[in-house]
Amino acid sequence: MAEENGATPQVRMSVLAQFVRDMSFENMVAQKGITGADVQPDIQVAVSLDARKRQADHQFEIVTKYKVTSKNKANGDTLFLLEVDYGGVFHVEGVPEEQLHPFLLIECPRMLFPFVRRIISDVTRDGGFPPLNIDTVDFLVLYRQEMARRAQAQTPAN
Template sequence: MADEGDVLTDLNQQSNGNGADHGPVAGIITQYVKDLSVENPKAPESFGWNEAPELDVQFNIAARQVSDEVQEVELKVSATAKTQHGTAYIVELSYCGLVGMRNMPEEQKHAFVYAEAPRFLFPFARRVIADATRDAGFAPLVLDPIDFTAIYQQQLLARQQEGGMTPPAGGAA
């Protein structure tokens, strides 16, 4: 057990001595699969196709306010594998996380929601996609890592060049 005044006992007391928490705090509260769809429209014929499928992978990030200090961040991933014979599989995933934030300026909250939170969620969404494609009878689709910070910065720069100097509000980043 930790002694009184030890770092472990002070985790909930990030304060200036009066018990109030004034420092910026952000983190993932929980994460979950909100929606998962797996289609194998040409089975069982598709299992005999020998050519490598052409993959189309799309992703989108959305967020919605749940309470004053909590937002739901939604990472949507869609993967379609097609060959000359037709569509082998379609996987659509909505993977979410509840993000808690307090004592942060709006621009930092926005960056956390649209860059950091997706970075935390992506490895878990990637595993769900790999498992879903494997369970559909195909080789697991292991998505390449995504640099959400670079994408966020590119989109922020594009909006600034369009004349909007503030971070984009709501919707996808």
């Protein structure tokens, strides 16, 4: 009825649950006995997203996947590898259908990010390294890059 009066519907979003779906941490330094004197870490962070509708009305599950690789700049040896799949269940209402996909893959991961950042920091610290506070992820840029990649993949090769 709000749409009939020309008013935009009220967007409502709430986080119903957050969870670690999967996580692994491998400390290659401890396994291989690498000494700290010759270590110059180079850290790479890869992020991917997944969203799916749940059976309940207006509920969606969003999973952010982080792969953090630390390699020694001197010789390319891996120092540690951390993979975290962190999810959230969201109740979302009032978002127009054509805006729902970007909303789920931009706004929902933004809500989850501070929690997964803390997990990454704690796991690297507990794993024997200085705590790693990853830079803030720009989910809008990440979304645009993924949409461009999909568009490129769909265009036939000339």
